Amino acid sequence: MSTEVRNGVTPRRRSPMAPMGGVRYGLVLGLVILGMLLLAGRIVTLHVFDRSFLQGQGDARTLRTESLTAHRGMITDRHGEPLAVSTPVVTLWANPQEVPGDRIQRLMLSQALGMSLDDLDARLERFAEREFMYLRRQLTPAAAQRVLDLRVPGVYAQHEYKRYYPAGEVVAQLLGVTNVDDMGQEGIELAYQSYLAGTPGLRRVIKDRRGRLVRDLAILREAQPGGDLTLAIDQRLQYMAYRELKAAVAEHDADGGVVVMMDARTGEVLAMANQPSYNPNNRAGLDPRGLRNQAIVDVFEPGSVMKPLAMAAIMESGRFDSDVVVDTSPGWMRIDRFTIRDIRNYGELDLAGILEKSSNIGMSKLVLELDDPLVPDLYRRLGFGQSTETGFPGEAVGHLPAPVRWSRSQWAALSYGYGLSASALQLASAYTALANGGVRLSPSLLKLDEPPEGIPTIDADVAHELLRIMERSVQPDTGGRRASVPGYRVAGKTGTVRKNSASGYEENVYRSLFAGIAPVSDPRVVTIVMIDHPRGESYFGGAVAAPVFSRVTGSALRLLDVPPDQRVR
Template sequence: MGRGRYRFLIGVVLIALAALVGRIAYLNVIDRDFLQGQGDARTLRVEPIDAHRGMITDRHGDPLAISTPVVSLWANPQELPDDDIQRLVLARALGVDLDSLDARIQRYRNHEFMYLRRRMTPDAAQKVLDLQLPGVYAQHEYKRYYPSGEVTAQLVGVTNIDDQGQEGLELAYNSYLSGEPGKRRVLKDRKGRLVRDLHLLKEAKPGGDLTLSIDLRLQYMAYRELKAAVDEHNADGGTLVMMDAHTGEVLAMVNSPSYNPNNRTDIDVDGLRNQAITDAFEPGSVMKPLAMSAALETDKITPDTVIDTSPGYTRVDGYTINDFRNYGKLKPAGILLHSSNVGMTRIALQLDDDTIWNRYQALGLGKAPEIGFPGEAEGSLPAPYNWSDSKRATMAYGYGVAVSALQLATAYTAIANDGRELSPSLLKVSDPQPGKPVIKPKVAHELLGMLEHIVQPHAGGSKAMVPGYRIAGKTGTVRKVESSGYQTTAYRSLFAGIAPVSDPRIVTVVMIDNARGQEYYGGLVAAPVFSRVVGKALRLLDVLPDKKEALP
């Protein structure tokens, strides 16, 4: 090779080498940030770290709602195999029909994301991932599970598929229970598979735990007895509320019908509402003790006042108000014992127009309980303007006013708690408050004694008796009202009671809606449920039997 030719080739090689070195220097020095960014954009990802939802427990720590880890499988339709055999294998692993899978893939053909199946157990999802089919990926999530099922469904509520509260306390405390998701930076290959977990950007903050006032033992027992009574009497439904007479905590709150929050495929819409809080109804005779409390605080009515209820009916503003029979002359205790509408009417007409209304308002009727539950019923308490005598009379025996079961139970805490009404709470109370004085203590004690007479052998509330314990309570049977007016064959059967009388521990309200059997009176339908539930509750709560004392 000639000298000139050799030098020329050497020069070309050196120039090429210099260009290569210059290019390398340019890429690593001048264009470094751009190239680094392009590389990171293709391999580095920021992935969310799910924050598991807080647990909901009963007062003793037993779980009512917990979050369990699940895996949702998703796919990039543009990467899924076109091979029929591979798609058939995928469909079988997912437990879906091949035609259905193909239709979904076709529908999302121009997209880069579609769910294959959500909320699978980790083991089931791993079997699909082990197939190593292109375009199939996993996303780790949490699924809400409700161990107590239908027993606490309407109270606890449910979450949707994205783990956000939709009903009940899950909705009311959604932000508190949800927590804050975290972030992490990861390295993935070109197929989106995780290569390395690089570092944590933000730590996930789990949701807060919620401790309810509910005692799950009492909740289970109350639901079982209520459901059995609804079935026995072929009723439309029922509600039971049990409150602690010392703290105002709701120890049990059940409704029938209910639903299974873990399987919502065939939900009965009638079972979705927490009727104890969201539904208001005319309570009937269970309101008479509350109206009587107002009368006994005036100078017009005393425990010894005699009211003549003869001849068993009375006419007011052209309307006839009847008793079951002619009870003759009665004192206030006898009026409550016989549930005399005539007696309550004649008492109400001796009082000022707003006396009973003021008492109802002071007890919180006509306004929401403000416990933070979605859809709380305010009930109905019409203002006392231009009232007729008949309006005053009907309100005294429980018509013309509407309350929820929770409002009614709350009002009865004033009788059980020396005249102090306790604010209801669905959360466990660590610092009980003394309550709001509504009824004079002397009157509250007098009423408690009057109500004890009702729960005695051969009295209207005899079926509410609990062996070994003194019980006070009031029955109620009220006609249901619809758009066409009061029904003649549809009733609500109620019992509101306090136990034990010597040292009240619990207040319980039972309502059975439209019992279609031969029995529909509150003393025959609702009182037995009270007896069974309260009897077991007192033993579970280790409440000592009452000392036997002679009734005044």
């Protein structure tokens, strides 16, 4: 090994363990002291002069603002009986990133949730990149507590409300339903969503880094519960109407049906039953047809139940005396290449006989004698072709053609209930004009504080006379005899209508109807019954719908404590 020699001097090599030179040592030491001073200064600044910054950073990691669920308002019948109530439930959710992979814990969790371990693993895997997933929605508090007692990390509870309908399928279409988030989706629940839902509140809480509640700090805004809603429905009458309708639909193997009962004095809807129906508390296997409130959203040609209303226009015209006689022989007539028929040849009939026998020929001949569109004008004043303004979602207005360039056959068809469409609720509202001395009442789904004034529509004397004539249509020797109610005077009209489709009227497919008022001496209820496509030999309104009217109306009058009225001598 050679050693470099310069100027005869051999340099000494510095040992690696030798101490640092004074200048460099002082420089490093100065930098360290400066850093410590800066750090200390920052600490003093944050803790003394700028404490709000640290406080804000800490709060951002621990303070939370949470929503307080507002209790949805109750829906009751006119007597305060609950029809829709909200019950407390618990929704379980998880942070997939915190749920342990331990197989025993996951197995116990899956069993408590009522699912297989494979399904739980698959869901956790699907949401692995997120911090939130639902485990089970709307469990009872007891069922949710069994899961929470397992103390599985990453599993949390959220308190909510679930809608419950004590009457089940009986009033399902009128009330409608809410979704899993307690928002109205159909019926009254949807129509009055903003009123029933209320306003959620806010609270401030402290949570740990795992999202677990440590302490409630303050209520920032109280939750405002939704308003309670009182319907005009009488739950007793609703149960009874639904029971009789369901039995009739089953007896005649029909596609469905409707019963609407209105208070003849106020226009309040006391009962509104539909078939088919569904259980809103258990919607598994739900038939979509059952969701429709057919009484309001569906329309049909009403047929002969319109004849008393058309007769009102004929009698008001002043063109015919009360003892006028119309020859309906030979029981059929041709108009504009169309043939109009009666069931048989009734011969000569007066005005009362035309209604009693439900003669299409008699009605057609009377209407064709009129120069002015008096019948469609009266129909329009009675509310046909217009909204009933109940506010119900999807409410139908029906169809009433404008009398422009009508043919003679169209004029005739209108007099016996063809060529227009209406809902069962519109029919009930129109019949209140006959029950109230010519004053029509608009239907109300909500209970009213006081009776409305009504709309004068038919001459009072004509309305009273028609009521008397219609009472004859429910006598023992008439087609409407099955609508009679023991102890009470009843006025009504049967109807049997061929169903139409896009291709025209269907063969041997009918709707059976009865519209009636009781008791005649002091009308209290107006009832409309429609049975859709009854099968078998019995399809006439007097054989299918009239018995339902009798049972429903008779039970209603007794439940309402209406005294029996005196028979006409």
